[in-house]
Every structure is written in structure tokens, then in C-alpha cells.
Amino acid sequence: MLDVIEKLDYRPNAVARGLASKKTTTVGVIVPDVTNMYFSSLARGIDDVATMYKYNIILTNSDADSEKEIKVLNTLLSKQVDGIVFMGNEITDKLREEFKRTKTPIVLAGSVDEQNLKPSVNIDYVAAVQEEVKNLIDRGNKRVAFVCGPLEQAINSKFRLEGYKKALKSAGIPYDDKLVFETDDTYKTGTLLQPALMSVNATAAMVTDDELAAGIMNGMSDAGVKVPDQFEVITSNDTKLTEMVRPKMSSITQPLYDIGAVAMRLLTKLMNNEEVDEKNVLLPYGLMKRESTK
């Protein structure tokens, strides 16, 4: 019998099944750039639990471009994906409209929407940053810089920067916007930041992306500034890059793989019309001291 099947080389046609059953067992994944370790880690977590639940993922890079995001969202929906996990931190009104327009379940992974329109999986970014910046201040840093990605992204402006401000406030240090550096989250930009950082007399930096932080550290080293003795840096994503550079980078730790995995698990429940108790889950974060801080 199996021989016959082998001979006939029969494969069930999932497309026909999809048409008939209105389920494709495929989910869409929208990600700014797989090439960034932060996102590839999430993506890996997503794919693993997706296959665990017999789903496949259609992976698309959006370059965090709002237009591309909308476009790709619609092609995914027209491909009848059963659900979507979205990564990207600038949820524009237009995008939110698109989100509302469909009844296909969508969950955000490692991405915040200030309006909490959709279920999401994150860590408590403000608490984490606040805690790290407090530590920096307690260690004697009077002027700690905040180096982040685009402030249009709520995760930076509404969360991380808030944590930074809170830490400042409870330490009685006035907020100085000369100390916040808005960047594009790339390694190269980081390497160029040393002069600017020095010119404002910063002695430490809270950085929101590992590649960016690596750039800053190397820029410092190349300019003869010793990390952490003369300049401390803390990064945010705890990708494996933190262990690869020297000195190793202290970081907020996030369960990257798990964020993806939990997001996907959450999505399976939604696709299955199961009840979910907590729509916006916060996973525990930690603080990992390595060599870039005193």
C-alpha cells in the first residue's frame, strides 16, 4: 500500500485543502530585518513553536518601513495566512487601521504598541532601563547618555526613554536632552559616536541595540578610551554578540527566543479561538553584568 503511494508519488495538496477548509496552517511573520540578531533570535523561536504546532511561517523583511509593512500585511492576508506575528516598533495609525480591518489574529513580538490594540509579548522595558540606569548612576556616573534607535518608535520614546528619565528623576539629576542620541541602530553609526559622546562629558551610556553598542565600544577603544574604566556601556538585547566582543557587554537580558516562542504559542491559541487570560504578556528580564561596566 505504501509502495503504491510511493509509486504514484502522491502528496496531499495543501492548497486545495486550504481552499476547502479555510485554513492554510501557515502564519505570516513580519520582521524589520532577519539579519539583525535580535530579530533572527525571535524568528527562530517563532519558527520552532510554529513547526511544533504544524504551522509554517512566511517570513518577510519590512526594513521597518511603514509602507512596506502595510503592503506585506495585505499580501499575507490575501495568501490567507491563519495568523500573523508582527515585529516592528513604529505602529502608525494607518497600520493600526489595517490591523483593525482584518479578523485574522495578530500578535506583536518584542514590539510595543502604546495603544495595546493587539496582543503582544515583551519585557518591561521601562523598568529594565530604569534599573540599569540607576545602577550606572549609583556607581557615580553623573552624566549617562541614552543612545537609542529612532524615537518615532514607541519602544524607544515611550518606554526606554521613560525608564531613563525615571532613573534620573529619582536620583535628582536633571534631564538633559543633549545626552540623548537618536540613531539608526547600526554598528557603523555606533563607531562614529565617540566624539559626540565625549563632547557632552558622558561617562556612560545606556544603549538600546547590541550592534549599536558594539560599535560604540569599539569606537571608544579605537579612540583610546578605556571601557569600562573611562566609559561604561550597557546594552539592551543580550544577543550572542554581547559575549563575542571585548570587553564583553553588560546587558539587560531578555529571553529572545522565548519572546518569539511565547508569541507564537499565543497566536496558536488565538487561531484556535481559545481563551487567553493575558493579552499583553511581559516576560521576566534580567541584568547581566559582564565587562563593559564597573
Added chain:
Amino acid sequence: MLDVIEKLDYRPNAVARGLASKKTTTVGVIVPDVTNMYFSSLARGIDDVATMYKYNIILTNSDADSEKEIKVLNTLLSKQVDGIVFMGNEITDKLREEFKRTKTPIVLAGSVDEQNLKPSVNIDYVAAVQEEVKNLIDRGNKRVAFVCGPLEQAINSKFRLEGYKKALKSAGIPYDDKLVFETDDTYKTGTLLQPALMSVNATAAMVTDDELAAGIMNGMSDAGVKVPDQFEVITSNDTKLTEMVRPKMSSITQPLYDIGAVAMRLLTKLMNNEEVDEKNVLLPYGLMKRESTK
């Protein structure tokens, strides 16, 4: 009025179209691990030209596990993908059988099959390694180690190791298998290799993976061995990691993004039944001297 707009809010059903037209405008991508920068770079190239040609990609991680590869290949085929780009370097006979069984176009990206069964896009690994090892030898290294991933993978055993042997041969140096280290291509393994490397009196290493190489370099530094003065290392993939570690790693340069892009472009031709002149394309490689070599 809103009803009308809502009514007009029509999305063509790609699944129905797929059934009727026998084209899904979706291609499968099988990759060992997106989390590895080498593969995520290829994947990015693939996705970009895929969207350029109106395709989407179903991305699956195989962990380079032969069984998973076969399994996932079949689910992709049952999902009626129009084509597949495969990454992974151990093409087993069983996998080859599966490849033969289907008439869906398949191309290999950054992955060699010694039998050249399927179209592929690569660089000339043997020439590249040979050249770099020759340079190492010319610079006075009598004992250069070859540190690679699993030798079951043809890319390592049949290509890179061959290049290594050739370089040795033309320099009149006898091949010593104590100098070849078969590993699992991970950073962590690299960090542990220093004692073994020292014990065989190696003064340089040709490494086949960037993360692995970074591990080796850091292991050396941590043990007080100066790179490149006391130990030179050359790596193979030229991911952005090479620029991030200190010292920066000298590397064979490969157009990673382009390998993916060209592979996908090739696939579009095959899916379109166009003639392709060269089934096994070799893209140009280069040698980038950075700081991990003298």
C-alpha cells in the same frame, strides 16, 4: 456608505488562485539556522529578490538535520511552493532521492553538492582556502591548523579541506591530520580550542565559520596568546561579525547577500522555464586582510 467601502474591501484569495493556476507565488527556503549570520545574510538576499519578483518565502530551519530537511522539503512540496532554495551542506543520498523525485525547481545557495545534481550558487571554496593558506605559509607559518565544521559536509571535506591540502602540497609541507579540527561551528566550541591548538604547535588557523573563528580568537586572547603576533587566524564568511570583534578578523570575502539574491534569481528563471546558461554559478570571492593576520 461605509458598508459599500467595506464591500469594496475585497482581497483576492491567493489560495483559490493557487489551486486554479497551479502557481502559489511562494517559494520554500530551507536553512540550517537563521540565527547564524551567514545564513541570515543569504536569506535576506533571497527574500529581497523574491519580493522583487512577487514571491513570498516560507522559511524553515532544519538545524542541518537530514531528517528534518527531508520532512520539511516534503511539507513545502505539499504546500505547492513554486520552487525551493536549499541551504545545508550535507546532501545525503536520501535527500538526493527526494530532490530527484520532484519536478519543482530547487537551487542550492552557499551549499555544494559534490554530484552537482541541482543548480547552485557558490564561490570557489577550494581556490579561496588554498590562496589564504598559501599566504599563511608564505608568511612563515609552518604549522597552520584547519578548523572546520562537520566533515560530513562536502563543503568542508571535499572543498575547503582540499584547498588546504593543495596549499600544503605546493609548499612542500606534509599533511598532518593532527592539525585539522572538526567542530560544530559554534562560538562556544571556538573558545575552548586554544589548548588543543597550542598542543600541536599551530601558529595559525584557517577557520570555516566566523562565529567559530571569533571564539577561537577570544579563547586565544583570554589565554594570553596575542593575535596576530603569536597566532594568526583567517575566517571564511565575511559576515559583519568580522568587523565587530577585536582584532578584526581577516577573511575570505564572499558576497553573501548576492549569493542569496543570485540563487533566487536563478530560481525565478527555472520556475519560468527559461533557459539558464550556467547551472552552477561561482561568484567571485576576495581576500580581506584585517587585523587577525600579519
Added chain:
DNA sequence: CGGCAAACTGAAAACGTTTTCAAGTAAATC
């Protein structure tokens, strides 16, 4: 103006499954 090919049109078939539904059969209840 006749004849023929080309272009257009609309309805029906096809795509390969799942879902539905009706009819039939077996089991269970009294």
C-alpha cells in the same frame, strides 16, 4: 459586400481537497 481570421465574451469546467447531507445500516431501548 462576402468571407475569413482575429478578437472578444460569457458560461462552464477544472483545480483537489473538506464539508455537508441524505440515505442506509447497525445498535440499543422498551
Added chain:
DNA sequence: GATTTACTTGAAAACGTTTTCAGTTTGCCG
């Protein structure tokens, strides 16, 4: 043993498009 209930079976409908094909119109040429 009759009546209901539950289960089984097989055929038909449905899924939402593209493809096909016959029929009709248009266009062109002699």
C-alpha cells in the same frame, strides 16, 4: 420485534479563483 438512536457511507456541494471553449462580434482584405 418495533421504534428510535447512533453510527457509517457515499455522493454532492462548496471553496474562489483560472482556464477553457464555444459562440459571437469585430476587423480586415479582396
